[in-house]
Amino acid sequence: MSILCRVDDKHVPLYRVMWVAATPHFCGEEDCLREGSYEVRLEQDESLWATTAERDNLVEMLESWQGGLGPADEQF
Ligand SMILES: [Zn+2]
Numbered sequence: 279m280s281i282l283c284r285v286d287d288k289h290v291p292l293y294r295v296m297w298v299a300a301t302p303h304f305c306g307e308e309d310c311l312r313e314g315s316y317e318v319r320l321e322q323d324e325s326l327w328a329t330t331a332e333r334d335n336l337v338e339m340l341e342s343w344q345g346g347l348g349p350a351d352e353q354f
Contacts, residue, residue: 281343283336285318285326290336292343294320298336303327 282289299317303310315327318336328336 283332283339285328285332285336288326290318290320290326292340293345295336295340296321298328298333298340302330 281292283292283295284290296319298319301316302314303312303317305313312327315329316333318326318328318333320326
């Protein structure tokens with residue numbers, strides 16, 4: 279199976295995902311562009327913002343993912 283998941287305009291390798299928000303973002307700021315989106319936290323303090331459908335898909339992929347870095351293996 280693919281280890282890439284589409285979030286926003288990016289294909290994200292599953293092994294880079296630290297956590298996925300369980301509830302939609304709300305900070306109360308009037309001009310917030312992220313309200314209603316789900317935060318997807320990546321390594322190195324990067325965040326992406328997923329729609330509900332993207333979040334559901336990502337969580338499903340993470341749950342069935344067996345781990346491993348895939349063919350383009352990176353060593354840390
Ligand atoms: Zn906000």
